[in-house]
Amino acid sequence: MPTLLLHFLLFLITTTVTNLIPAVHSNCIEAQQQSLLHFKQSLEFDSSESSKLITWNSSTECCAWLGVTCSTIGSVVGLDISNESISCSIDNSSSLFQLQHLQSLNLADNNFKSSSIPSAIGKLTELRYLNLMLSGQGSDWCEAISSSLPNLRVLSLSGCRLSGPICDSLAKLQSLQEIDLSLNQLNGSIPSSVVSLPKLERLTLSHNRFSGQVPEFSNTSSPLFDTLYLENNNLEGQIPTSIFNLHGLLFLNLSSNNFSGFPFNGPRLPRNLSSVNLSNNSMLFDYNGSKSSFLQIRHLILASNKLRAFPDFLRNQSILYHLDLSNNQI
Ligand SMILES: *[C@@H]1O[C@H](CO)[C@@H](O)[C@H](O)[C@H]1NC(C)=O
Ligand SMILES: *[C@@H]1O[C@H](CO)[C@@H](O)[C@H](O)[C@H]1NC(C)=O
Ligand SMILES: *[C@@H]1O[C@H](CO)[C@@H](O)[C@H](O)[C@H]1NC(C)=O
Ligand SMILES: *[C@@H]1O[C@H](CO)[C@@H](O)[C@H](O)[C@H]1NC(C)=O
Numbered sequence: 001m002p003t004l005l006l007h008f009l010l011f012l013i014t015t016t017v018t019n020l021i022p023a024v025h026s027n028c029i030e031a032q033q034q035s036l037l038h039f040k041q042s043l044e045f046d047s048s049e050s051s052k053l054i055t056w057n058s059s060t061e062c063c064a065w066l067g068v069t070c071s072t073i074g075s076v077v078g079l080d081i082s083n084e085s086i087s088c089s090i091d092n093s094s095s096l097f098q099l100q101h102l103q104s105l106n107l108a109d110n111n112f113k114s115s116s117i118p119s120a121i122g123k124l125t126e127l128r129y130l131n132l133m134l135s136g137q138g139s140d141w142c143e144a145i146s147s148s149l150p151n152l153r154v155l156s157l158s159g160c161r162l163s164g165p166i167c168d169s170l171a172k173l174q175s176l177q178e179i180d181l182s183l184n185q186l187n188g189s190i191p192s193s194v195v196s197l198p199k200l201e202r203l204t205l206s207h208n209r210f211s212g213q214v215p216e217f218s219n220t221s222s223p224l225f226d227t228l229y230l231e232n233n234n235l236e237g238q239i240p241t242s243i244f245n246l247h248g249l250l251f252l253n254l255s256s257n258n259f260s261g262f263p264f265n266g267p268r269l270p271r272n273l274s275s276v277n278l279s280n281n282s283m284l285f286d287y288n289g290s291k292s293s294f295l296q297i298r299h300l301i302l303a304s305n306k307l308r309a310f311p312d313f314l315r316n317q318s319i320l321y322h323l324d325l326s327n328n329q330i
């Protein structure tokens with residue numbers, strides 16, 4: 001009975017949460033062990049810098065190797081070979097793509113030579129977490145991911161030298177909970193289909209070249225959408241009042257853009273935000289005596305804007321803890 005319960009709990013965890021249970025050492029499926037050994041052989045890496053790949057050898061079984069996570073029945077479901085000084089490329093024929101039960105793949109912080117994401121990644125249909133270090137131009141990288149990884153929950157492609165726009169079809173990945181595309185050279189406008197993904201909780205598009213206005217936010221957004229980081233882009237205009245359609249919003253960093261307004265007098269119901277960073281924009285606030293505000297903010301950074309008067313909405317702030325109005329024209 002306890003064993004059954006344990007298996008049931010593990011089943012729940014493995015099927016509902018991204019599977020990362022390193023403590024489970026089941027017997028590795030032989031074919032998967034061979035695929036991993038072939039994959040290792042195909043990689044160029046500096047063994048003096050490696051801490052995980054060096055533990056992969058046939059004298060132990062693969063579920064015990066560092067960086068490898070298995071399911072209870074011995075399928076390889078997680079692979080983390082980030083920061084292993086890998087310097088080659090991965091192509092369509094890599095044995096990596098034989099690991100068909102892979103749910104989580106982390107290849108970040110390596111020096112891959114490939115210039116694009118191999119389309120064979122589409123064979124990994126169960127993938128839910130993807131963290132790469134690769135580069136890509138145009139929207140090919142985006143179309144490749146959108147058309148091949150329907151179950152993806154976490155997409156992290158930070159600092160990958162990606163350029164071009166985010167494609168609309170990224171919104172086909174309806175399970176996405178977290179998107180981090182920061183520190184790239186992405187441009188164009190931010191697609192409204194992406195900010196409206198129904199399960200999205202965290203969107204980080206900082207340090208890119210996005211321009212134009214922030215799109216309207218859907219009133220069907222997830223109540224768990226709590227983090228929006230758009231700092232260091234070329235975005236402009238007013239932040240739409242529909243931002244309060246994100247009912248769970250807590251952390252907002254819009255600094256270092258060219259925004260001219262924020263709906264501080266916007267929501268008609270009481271709302272608390274933890275942190276709003278609007279520094280280094282072109283905020284003016286000419287609400288002319290609109291003292292009424294239901295919005296309560298804990299940390300508010302309005303430094304380096306174009307304020308000419310003390311903003312009236314600040315008179316009705318009861319949880320304010322940190323306020324920065326430096327470098328304005330008050
Ligand atoms: C990457 O590996 C090097 C050693 O090879 C280590 O010094 C460094 O802390 C690692 N970085 C991360 C982010 O784990
Ligand atoms: C295989 O890896 C283990 C550590 O996981 C190590 O102790 C052992 O020496 C390795 N064997 C060979 C032949 O490299
Ligand atoms: C992978 O294979 C597809 C066809 O199956 C081809 O169009 C694509 O160029 C290949 N990509 C790479 C990086 O080899
Ligand atoms: C995005 O950048 C590319 C060059 O990387 C350029 O050709 C294209 O015109 C830019 N698009 C926009 C909307 O700025």
Ligand SMILES: *[C@@H]1O[C@H](CO)[C@@H](O)[C@H](O)[C@H]1NC(C)=O
Pocket residue numbers: 219220
């Ligand atoms: C959401 O917006 C649509 C129009 O865009 C409207 O018809 C609908 O009533 C709104 N739903 C809620 C819950 O506000």
Ligand SMILES: *[C@@H]1O[C@H](CO)[C@@H](O)[C@H](O)[C@H]1NC(C)=O
Pocket residue numbers: 229231251252253255275277
């Ligand atoms: C944006 O805000 C978050 C916290 O709200 C902070 O961690 C991050 O460093 C900020 N980014 C910049 C560029 O200040």
Ligand SMILES: *[C@@H]1O[C@H](CO)[C@@H](O)[C@H](O)[C@H]1NC(C)=O
Pocket residue numbers: 231255256277278279280299301
């Ligand atoms: C706000 O953003 C500015 C500019 O990006 C940054 O220097 C500052 O540290 C940020 N402050 C907070 C509290 O995140």
Ligand SMILES: *[C@@H]1O[C@H](CO)[C@@H](O)[C@H](O)[C@H]1NC(C)=O
Pocket residue numbers: 232233234256257258280
């Ligand atoms: C202010 O924002 C601009 C982009 O809008 C950026 O180039 C500049 O470095 C930022 N300045 C500071 C002090 O963060």
Ligand SMILES: *[C@@H]1O[C@H](CO)[C@@H](O)[C@H](O)[C@H]1NC(C)=O
Pocket residue numbers: 236237258260282
């Ligand atoms: C910022 O936006 C204002 C209009 O609100 C415009 O006049 C100004 O040129 C913009 N600045 C930059 C650096 O794009």
Ligand SMILES: *[C@@H]1O[C@H](CO)[C@@H](O)[C@H](O)[C@H]1NC(C)=O
Pocket residue numbers: 270271272296319
């Ligand atoms: C906002 O914060 C205050 C003080 O912490 C709390 O009493 C209030 O219930 C919060 N309101 C909402 C809508 O979360």
Ligand SMILES: *[C@@H]1O[C@H](CO)[C@@H](O)[C@H](O)[C@H]1NC(C)=O
Pocket residue numbers: 286287288
């Ligand atoms: C605010 O009021 C002043 C004079 O009372 C007027 O000149 C200005 O246009 C008003 N601004 C707005 C945005 O209504």
Ligand SMILES: *[C@@H]1O[C@H](CO)[C@@H](O)[C@H](O)[C@H]1NC(C)=O
Pocket residue numbers: 270271291292293294295296316
């Ligand atoms: C001030 O904020 C509180 C809490 O959100 C709200 O109940 C009250 O009506 C507001 N007062 C004004 C004048 O806006």
